[in-house]
Structure formats: C-alpha cells, structure tokens
Amino acid sequence: MTDFVRTKAKAITIILLIVLSLISLSIGAKSFMWSGVLKGEANHLQTLFISRLPRLLSILITGAGLSISGLLMQTITGNKFVSPTTAGTMDWCRLGVLVAILLAGEQSKLLRILVAFIIAFLGNLIYISITQRVQYKSAVMVPLIGLMLGSVVSSLTTFISYMYNIIQNVSSWLQGNFSLVIKGRYELLYIGMPMVVIAYLFAGRFTIAGMGESIATNLGLDYKKTVLLGLLIVSFLTTTIVVTIGSIAFVGLIIPNIVSLYKGDNLRNCLFDTAALGALFLLVCDIIGRVVIYPYEVSISVVVSILGSIIFLILIFARKGKTIKNA
Amino acid sequence: MIRSENLVKSYGEKVVLDNVSLNLPKGKMIAFIGANGAGKSTLISLMSRIVPKTEGCVYIDNMELQQWNNNELAKRISILKQSNHLNIRLTVKELISFGRFPYSKGRLTKKDNEIINQAISFLGLENIQHRYIDELSGGQRQMAYIAMIIAQDTEYVFLDEPLNNLDMRHSVQIMKGLRKLVDEMNKTIMVVIHDINFIAYYSDYIIAMKDGKVVSQGYTNEIITKDVLKEIYGMDIDVQSVNGKPICLYYN
Numbered sequence: 102m103t104d105f106v107r108t109k110a111k112a113i114t115i116i117l118l119i120v121l122s123l124i125s126l127s128i129g130a131k132s133f134m135w136s137g138v139l140k141g142e143a144n145h146l147q148t149l150f151i152s153r154l155p156r157l158l159s160i161l162i163t164g165a166g167l168s169i170s171g172l173l174m175q176t177i178t179g180n181k182f183v184s185p186t187t188a189g190t191m192d193w194c195r196l197g198v199l200v201a202i203l204l205a206g207e208q209s210k211l212l213r214i215l216v217a218f219i220i221a222f223l224g225n226l227i228y229i230s231i232t233q234r235v236q237y238k239s240a241v242m243v244p245l246i247g248l249m250l251g252s253v254v255s256s257l258t259t260f261i262s263y264m265y266n267i268i269q270n271v272s273s274w275l276q277g278n279f280s281l282v283i284k285g286r287y288e289l290l291y292i293g294m295p296m297v298v299i300a301y302l303f304a305g306r307f308t309i310a311g312m313g314e315s316i317a318t319n320l321g322l323d324y325k326k327t328v329l330l331g332l333l334i335v336s337f338l339t340t341t342i343v344v345t346i347g348s349i350a351f352v353g354l355i356i357p358n359i360v361s362l363y364k365g366d367n368l369r370n371c372l373f374d375t376a377a378l379g380a381l382f383l384l385v386c387d388i389i390g391r392v393v394i395y396p397y398e399v400s401i402s403v404v405v406s407i408l409g410s411i412i413f414l415i416l417i418f419a420r421k422g423k424t425i426k427n428a
Numbered sequence: 429m430i431r432s433e434n435l436v437k438s439y440g441e442k443v444v445l446d447n448v449s450l451n452l453p454k455g456k457m458i459a460f461i462g463a464n465g466a467g468k469s470t471l472i473s474l475m476s477r478i479v480p481k482t483e484g485c486v487y488i489d490n491m492e493l494q495q496w497n498n499n500e501l502a503k504r505i506s507i508l509k510q511s512n513h514l515n516i517r518l519t520v521k522e523l524i525s526f527g528r529f530p531y532s533k534g535r536l537t538k539k540d541n542e543i544i545n546q547a548i549s550f551l552g553l554e555n556i557q558h559r560y561i562d563e564l565s566g567g568q569r570q571m572a573y574i575a576m577i578i579a580q581d582t583e584y585v586f587l588d589e590p591l592n593n594l595d596m597r598h599s600v601q602i603m604k605g606l607r608k609l610v611d612e613m614n615k616t617i618m619v620v621i622h623d624i625n626f627i628a629y630y631s632d633y634i635i636a637m638k639d640g641k642v643v644s645q646g647y648t649n650e651i652i653t654k655d656v657l658k659e660i661y662g663m664d665i666d667v668q669s670v671n672g673k674p675i676c677l678y679y680n
Contacts (some may be wrong), residue, residue, distance in 0.1 A: 179515035305534030309526055311516045315478045315509050320580070321502025321530040365560060366516035369534065 106178075110363055110428025114377045118161075121384050125160070126153045128388065130396040146247055151284045159287040160279055160387050161380040163342050164352060166293055168379025169300060169372065170335045171353025172360075176311040176368060177331045178232065181361070182244040184353035185339045193217075193224030194343040196258045199271055205268070224254065229332065230408050271398040276402040277347035279387055286345070293341035296334045297376070304368035307331055311366065349402060351409025352379055358416050382408075429454050429617070430475060430505075430584060435484035437470050445470050446640040448484075452633075457610045457619045459627040461651075462637035468620045469510065471637070472586045475618075476507035488584070502530035506577045507586040510620075514561060520572045521557040524548060527579030547579040550605060566593035574602060578609070585609070587619045591626065599623075603630045615658060624665075628652045628674045636660045649674065 126149065127133065133153070137145030171184035178188075185191050197217030205212050228250055232243050262271040300307070309317050310327040317324040342349075356379040357371075364371040386404040393399055430452040437445040445467045452458055460468040473479035473484050477493050486493045488504060489531075506527075518526075524547055528540040536544070548557050551571050561569050570593050575583060590606075591599045607630055609615045621627055627634065627648070634651040637660075638642045644656055651657075654675040657665040666677040 181515070227596060267573045305526075305529065308516065308518070309529060312514055312526070315473075315507070318478045318498070319476070319502065319507050320526060321499035323498065361517055365518055365522070367518055370522075 111374055111377070113240050114374065114381055118377060118381050119380065120386070121388060122161075123158055125157050125388055127385060128155060128391055128395075143364045152282075155284050155287050156279055156282045156387075157384075159282045159290055159346060160383050161360055162290045162293070163277070163279075163346050163349065164356075164380035164383030165297070165376035166290075166338045166342050166379075167352040167383075168356035168375045169297060169347060170338045172357040172368070172372070172375045173300060173307060173331050173335050174353070175357050176366065177328050178229070178243055178305050179311055179313065180240060180243040181358055182240065182354070183247065184357075185335065186348070186350045187244040187251075187354060188225065188228050188247035190228075190335065190339045191222055191343055191348040192251035192254040192258070193221040194340050195271065195324060195348070196220055196224075196254050197340070198344060199258050199262055199267075202267060203265060210344060214289060214292075214340055216342040217333060217344055218337055221340050222333060224250075225332045225336050226329075228327065276400055278350035279346065279401055280398050281344070290341055294357045296337050299330075300334050300368075301372055301394075303327070303330060304372055308366065347402075349383070349405055351405055351413065352383060355412050355416060356382060359412070362419075368384075371413055429487075429489060430618075431484045431487040431490075432471075432475060433487070435471070435474055435486065436482045437467075437474055437479070438482050444640050445474065448640075448642055450642065452616065452618065454616050455610065455614045456632040457606065457630060458615060458616070458633045458635065459631035459648075460618065460620045460635050460637060461624065461627060461660065462643075466637040467640040468493075468637055469588050470640075472507065472588060472618060472620060473509070476505055476586045478507055478509070479500065499530055502580070502582075504582055505584040505586065506580040506582040508573055508577050508588060508590065510589040510592055516654050517560050517562055519558050519560055520553055520564070520568075520575075521548065523561055523572050524553075524557075524575045524579050527576040527581075530580065543581060544579050547575045550578055551601070567595060567598050570594055570596065571602070574605075578605075578674065583615060585615060585617045587617065587620065589620055591621055591623065599626065606630070624652070624657075624676045624678065628676060652676065 127135065127346055129152070129154070133145055133148045138149055167185065174183045174185065174188055175181055194217045197220035198213055200220065201213040201216035204216065228247055231250070232246055233361050235242065235246065258271060258291040259268070262268045306327050309322050310324055310331070313325045317327070333362055357375050360371050360378055361374045364374050383405070386408055387401050390401050390404040432450045435445060435448040436443065448471060460471065461467050470479065474481045488496065488501065490499060505511055521544070525536060525544050527547070528536060528544060532540050548554055551574060552569060553575055556564060556568060561572055564572070570590070574587070574590055577587070589600055594602065603626060606617050607621070610617055619631070631648055634645065634648055635642055636651060636656065643660060644651060652667060654667050657667070657676065663678065668675050668677060
C-alpha cells in the first residue's frame with residue numbers, strides 16, 4: 102500500500118461517491134434528463150424525488166450501516182472473519198421478522214423492526230457467549246460457529262414459515278433488493294442513523310474492548326458493558342436494513358478488512374472511511390446490476406456476491422503473502 | 429500501599445492460590461519468583477483485579493478492590509499480562525495513547541500528548557512509533573506494550589514476564605527503565621521474571637512462592653542465597669558475588 106493511497110484514500114472515496122451518485126441518479130428505465138430537472142419539469146422531478154433519490158439514499162445508508170456493523174463485530178470479537186452474515190445476525194433478524202408477522206400480521210413495519218431487533222440482539226448475545234466459552238479458538242472457528250448457528254436459526258425460520266404457509270413472504274427477505282425502493286418505503290432506514298453517532302462517540306472504548314478483557318479492565322473500562330453496547334448497535338443497524346431492504350452478504354465482511362489495510366483498526370480513525378467505502382462498494386454493485394442487462398436489472402445480491410467473493414479471495418491471498426514475508 | 433489478606437483463588441476443586449497475606453513495600457522493585465505453576469501470575473492478576481478472587485481481600489491504599497471505582501483504580505494501578513495477542517491493527521503511538529484513556533477518555537489533552545511522547549522516548553521507540561504493531565518483531569511489540577503502561581502513569585505497576593521475547597539488549601534497556609521509574613519517580617513496580625539473575629541484579633525485594641503459597645520474602649540479598657533458592661526451586665544453585673551483586677549459576 103503506497104503512502105499516496107494511505108493519505109488520499111478518504112478524498113478519493115468521497116469524490117468517487119459523489120460521481121457515482123450522480124451516475125446512479127441518471128440511469129434507469131424511465132427517461133430522465135438533468136436538464137428537465139433544472140427546468141423544473143414535473144415528470145423529471147417526480148422520477149428524481151420518488152424513485153431515483155430514495156434508491157440512492159437507501160443504497161448509501163445500507164452500505165455504510167452494514168460495513169459499520171461488520172467493523173464493530175470484528176473489533177469486539179477480535180476476529181477479521183466475523184460480520185452480520187457470518188455471525189448469523191441476519192438469520193436471527195429474519196426469524197424476528199417471521200415472529201412479528203405471525204404475531205401482528207403484515208401491517209406494522211415498526212413492530213417488525215422492534216421484534217426482529219430483540220431477537221437479533223438475543224441471537225448476538227448467544228453467539229458471543231458461545232464463542233467466549235469455546236476453549237479452542239482458531240481464527241476460523243469463531244465465524245464457523247456463527248455460520249452453524251445461523252443455519253440452524255435459518256432452517257427453523259423456514260420450518261415455521263412452511264407450517265404457516267408464508268414461505269413466500271419470508272423468502273423475500275432472503276435477498277436484498279433496491280429495485281422496489283421508492284419514496285415512503287425506505288425511510289425506516291433513517292432510524293438506524295443515531296446508532297452510527299453512538300458508535301462514533303464510543304469508538305475509543307470499542308477499540309479498547311477489542312484489545313481483550315484484561316487490557317480493557319486495566320484501562321478502567323467496563324468490558325462487558327462495552328461489548329453489550331456494541332452488540333446493541335450492530336443488532337439495531339442490521340435489523341433496520343434487513344427489514345427495509347433485505348439481507349446483503351459480504352459488505353460487512355470485506356469492507357472493514359480493506360480499510361484496515363491502509364487505516365488500521367483504531368475505530369476513531371477508520372469508522373468514517375469504512376462507512377464511506379461500504380456505501381461506495383454497494384453503489385458500484387447497484388450500478389453494475391442496473392446496466393449489464395439494461396433495461397432489466399440483475400439483483401444486487403448477485404452482483405455483491407460475485408464481486409464480494411472475488412475481493413474476499415484477493416484479500417485472503419494478500420494477507421497470506423504478507424505473513425509469509427513477515428515470517 | 430498494596431496489602432492482601434487471606435487471598436484465595438480456586439478453579440473448582442483445584443486451589444491455585446492458598447491464603448496469601450502480604451504487605452508490599454512502597455517505592456521498590458518487587459519481584460515474584462517460583463517454579464512454573466507456583467501461583468505468581470495468578471497472585472498479581474488478583475491484586476490488579478483483572479481476575480476475580482475466590483476469597484480474601486486486596487487493599488490498594490487502604491481501600492478494598494471492590495470499593496474502588498474502576499476508572500479511578502486505573503489511574504492508581506496498571507498491569508501488563510504476559511501474552512498479548514492483539515488482533516487489531518494499531519500503530520505503536522495509538523497503542524501507547526490508549527494508556528491515557530483513564531484520564532482523558534480518548535480525547536487527548538496537551539498534557540496527555542506530552543506524557544505519550546515521554547513514554548515513547550523513554551523506551552526509544554521514536555523510529556517505530558508510526559508503524560503498525562502487527563508488523564513489528566515480538567520484542568518491539570513488547571516494548572510498545574510497556575510504553576503504554578508507562579503512559580498510564582500509575583503509582584503501582586504490575587508486569588507479568590515483561591522480558592518475554594526480548595533479547596539481552598532490550599531486556600537490560602527495559603530493566604534500567606523500570607529501575608529509573610522506581611528511583612526517580614518513586615513508583616512501586618511488581619514483576620514476575622523467570623531469569624533469576626535479572627531479579628538478583630535489579631530488584632529490591634523478593635517474594636518467593638511455591639504451590640500457591642508464599643514461602644519466603646525479604647530483601648534481595650536475603651533471598652538470593654543457596655539455602656532459600658534450594659527450598660524454592662528444589663535444585664542446587666551456586667550463588668557467587670560479582671561486583672557486589674549476587675549471580676546465580678544454575679546451569680549444572
């Protein structure tokens with residue numbers, strides 16, 4: 102990593118974010134011209150404010166939210182392979198959504214978020230207490246426990262939804278989707294924003310917690326409370342995203358790892374970069390998905406999975422090369 | 429002053445620390461010695477509250493551990509455990525800056541920055557202060573952790589095997605630095621070190637442990653003797669005097 106990238110990464114990310122945001126606003130099946138917007142033509146303004154802008158905003162918030170969740174999870178567990186997907190948080194969220202639908206029908210999204218949040222938080226607690234109890238802790242073991250737990254929860258969700266014949270509603274949360282986002286359908290994402298502020302305020306504490314319980318205690322930090330707060334933030338952010346957009350893999354896993362390479366893991370330094378790069382990554386995936394078979398769309402989950410797995414492999418091999426060099 | 433009363437630590441049936449009552453002298457370099465599994469690390473972990481005790485009391489400046497506010501206590505005592513496997517990437521300076529957390533909660537003041545820079549130059553880490561700790565050698569990393577503890581600037585300092593992974597030059601540099609903290613700043617430093625000759629040369633006071641109990645304690649020249657060492661380690665150790673300091677020959 103050159104010094105140029107190290108120092109200019111933030112500026113580059115922001116410029117790319119702005120450029121790609123404008124591109125994202127300009128593409129789509131409906132005819133849309135910036136000149137029309139500037140002239141104040143009603144149909145162009147409508148396209149912008151009802152469909153394009155909500156879509157853009159929801160992508161940015163989702164990308165930032167997922168990558169921050171991943172960063173917090175990785176810091177708390179001290180494991181670079183943990184994220185809301187590998188820790189099973191998203192599976193717990195879906196179980197929560199199912200429970201909410203069974204309890205109160207399809208109406209209230211807020212109730213859905215509340216129930217899903219409680220269940221996701223409990224799920225995270227169960228996951229963390231299992232990983233802390235496991236004696237043999239290799240780097241791969243920690244996320245594997247999450248994947249296994251997630252699969253169990255996921256099959257439970259499928260089982261229950263078959264029983265009540267609502268499998269179709271539930272599977273719509275399996276894959277994240279931005280093509281249905283219009284004004285009035287994504288605003289619940291905003292209620293996750295205060296969590297990002299809290300994460301920033303407590304950034305130093307989370308980093309210390311990431312150094313392990315004995316160093317944290319030595320520095321006068323209440324380790325358990327800090328971990329709990331971190332899990333609360335992650336659960337809430339993930340829940341708002343899963344309920345409004347659906348689950349999206351890889352973002353929470355790879356983005357913090359990339360930023361870590363040039364910014365380190367001091368949360369106070371890397372939180373903003375992580376959020377910005379997460380938003381940028383999701384935006385790129387969305388644009389690709391919208392142009393490859395234009396005027397149709399490839400689901401963003403597909404693009405994210407393909408791009409994400411390639412980047413993930415590159416990261417693994419890059420790290421491997423580095424450790425060999427160090428040894 | 430640090431004092432313990434009937435301190436007990438047990439894991440299930442197994443008692444690893446058995447009724448330890450101690451009065452640690454202030455302003456001294458105190459070394460804990462004993463064979464592996466004698467309970468040295470457990471004892472300093474209990475005294476520094478990072479491992480919960482089973483029974484007994486620990487008084488830091490006449491107040492029991494449980495009555496202390498955890499953050500206030502972090503300004504009074506600090507501890508560095510022997511194995512620190514950090515999975516997060518921090519620069520040396522960032523790590524050392526976290527030593528100021530009990531005082532500034534992450535918002536560093538001018539005074540904090542001065543102390544951080546002092547800690548860096550105290551151990552001669554200027555050249556590597558902006559490097560990431562996962563890219564350093566084991567010895568450099570250990571120096572960075574000790575600098576963090578120095579930046580924490582506490583009256584009492586516990587160090588669990590601070591010379592682990594360090595070569596002779598770094599070991600001597602650390603011990604001289606610790607000695608300076610005791611002599612010039614009147615700190616009380618408690619160390620667990622396995623190399624008996626480092627203890628014989630640098631420490632003022634020794635607490636010898638065996639099977640979870642304190643078997644003897646006293647000033648260095650009282651403990652570094654053939655008879656006492658035989659009792660602690662169960663081997664014949666020849667003690668010679670070189671330039672007025674005891675040197676142990678335990679190689680045959």
